[in-house]
Amino acid sequence: MRYRLYYWSAIPGRGEPIRLALEDAGAPYDDVARLPASQGGGDAAVARVLTAKNGLRPFAPPVLEAGSLRLAQAAHILHWLAPRIGRAPAGERARLAAHQIQLTITDLWAEVHDTHHPIAVGLYYEDQKAEAKRRAQHLRDERLPKFLGWFEHAVKGPYVFGRTASYVDLSLFQTIAGLRYAFPRAMNALARTLPKLEALHDRVRERPRLAAYLASDRRLAFNQDGIFRHYDELDAPLARSRRSRSS
Amino acid sequence: MRYRLYYWSAIPGRGEPIRLALEDAGAPYDDVARLPASQGGGDAAVARVLTAKNGLRPFAPPVLEAGSLRLAQAAHILHWLAPRIGRAPAGERARLAAHQIQLTITDLWAEVHDTHHPIAVGLYYEDQKAEAKRRAQHLRDERLPKFLGWFEHAVKGPYVFGRTASYVDLSLFQTIAGLRYAFPRAMNALARTLPKLEALHDRVRERPRLAAYLASDRRLAFNQDGIFRHYDELDAPLARSRRSRSS
Numbered sequence: 200m201r202y203r204l205y206y207w208s209a210i211p212g213r214g215e216p217i218r219l220a221l222e223d224a225g226a227p228y229d230d231v232a233r234l235p236a237s238q239g240g241g242d243a244a245v246a247r248v249l250t251a252k253n254g255l256r257p258f259a260p261p262v263l264e265a266g267s268l269r270l271a272q273a274a275h276i277l278h279w280l281a282p283r284i285g286r287a288p289a290g291e292r293a294r295l296a297a298h299q300i301q302l303t304i305t306d307l308w309a310e311v312h313d314t315h316h317p318i319a320v321g322l323y324y325e326d327q328k329a330e331a332k333r334r335a336q337h338l339r340d341e342r343l344p345k346f347l348g349w350f351e352h353a354v355k356g357p358y359v360f361g362r363t364a365s366y367v368d369l370s371l372f373q374t375i376a377g378l379r380y381a382f383p384r385a386m387n388a389l390a391r392t393l394p395k396l397e398a399l400h401d402r403v404r405e406r407p408r409l410a411a412y413l414a415s416d417r418r419l420a421f422n423q424d425g426i427f428r429h430y431d432e433l434d435a436p437l438a439r440s441r442r443s444r445s446s
Numbered sequence: 447m448r449y450r451l452y453y454w455s456a457i458p459g460r461g462e463p464i465r466l467a468l469e470d471a472g473a474p475y476d477d478v479a480r481l482p483a484s485q486g487g488g489d490a491a492v493a494r495v496l497t498a499k500n501g502l503r504p505f506a507p508p509v510l511e512a513g514s515l516r517l518a519q520a521a522h523i524l525h526w527l528a529p530r531i532g533r534a535p536a537g538e539r540a541r542l543a544a545h546q547i548q549l550t551i552t553d554l555w556a557e558v559h560d561t562h563h564p565i566a567v568g569l570y571y572e573d574q575k576a577e578a579k580r581r582a583q584h585l586r587d588e589r590l591p592k593f594l595g596w597f598e599h600a601v602k603g604p605y606v607f608g609r610t611a612s613y614v615d616l617s618l619f620q621t622i623a624g625l626r627y628a629f630p631r632a633m634n635a636l637a638r639t640l641p642k643l644e645a646l647h648d649r650v651r652e653r654p655r656l657a658a659y660l661a662s663d664r665r666l667a668f669n670q671d672g673i674f675r676h677y678d679e680l681d682a683p684l685a686r687s688r689r690s691r692s693s
Contacts, residue, residue, distance in 0.1 A: 254543075255543045255546060255547070255600060256596070256599060256600075257546075258550045258553075258593075258596050268539070268542075270542060270546065271546055272545075272546050272549040272550070274549070275542070275545055275546055275549055279542065292515070295515075295517060295522070295526065296501075296502045298519075298522055299502060299504075299517065299518055299519050299522055300502070302519040302521070302522055303505045303519070306505075306556075309553075309556060313560065313564075317560075317564050317565065317577065317581070318564065318577065318580045318581050318584060319580075319581065319584035319588065321584065321588055322584070327580075330564065330565065330577050330580075333565045333566075333574075333577075334564070334565050334566065337565060337566035337568060337569070341566065341568055346505075349503070349505050352503060353502060353503075
């Protein structure tokens, strides 16, 4: 089975957790928007799949096609895909837990996105910068400790489900990497509270297929158009969080 | 199997889509927080399940327990529960589509929540009222037409999947009811563009078990502590949306 992934060509975004799973598994896939237009690629291909006439039209990318099946919603795609490419944990209970964790990662990413777009996705950052500063402070001081502390607690072995990596580990790697890009000072302040996640991040990065992918031009760098963006004024070393967490 | 649902006792919130599925199916369940404290009820029971020592600790309610299985994340709970109580659509493809739609309902609810809490869940509405007005305008004018138009497009028969109701229909009923409570003027302006959803809402409300539930004291009314809140200053008749949608 050769999979077809549809996601915007210039940002890692919500497509990247799916790319990481496919790459780590060595599964064959086309990252359709990154194919040349002559082969049906480009962002126009994403726009086309969003207006598909057959079946349920996706609300937003990422979209995965497998034969005649078309799925949207990143966590949903991974829940379906991972067992087929050997990147789901073993057993039904663990697969249910994996999806639950992935949906919580999804929730965190939505909150991270809203730090730079607290008012509207349709407005520029510059038009909601004052609100962004307020929201980012609460993300750093309240939400990051809560989410990351919960993920830290969920890690059972070297990986979340023990000795074998799953798509959840790959998504947590991307989460930590993205947060370090966006909020380096806040993440530096939190690092000592997250020893398992820090180790997991490094362990994932050194997996042979992942390392090869990360060094390739298939890997898209974090940038100022994605979910994880670095605006210096939205980052701070978390001085307030220690106070609020101990109160 | 008698299910145990854990959700805050004073708001319909993200617990209600699960209550609606259980009620419409006539499935036996305890709404644990609404039991007397002498029977282990009260909101303290929700707080206890969030700090459970065994297995994956839930990040947030709702939580469903079925025997020794414990699940969190409303859409995840419904994807697991619905086939067991006869409220999933028939066939694997339709069940995947149902989960995809439910996750999109989840996304809309998060955006609705953020209209009254655009900066931080930990702050009062009054402390983020100016931002709330800006965000609510964009929800009304851009996001509601986009989400609701997508749901409208997804309805194939009298119900989303044709002649038989599924949990997705029950959740769309709650979505329409909640939006009418929160944004009556905006929803009134949108009604003519949503004939299938309007009919689906009425059809669900008249289902015998649902009608009995809605008339009972088990049904919690929308109020100013839930996801769907009515603040008059956040509602408007959508005059701007027609302009932006046609541009």
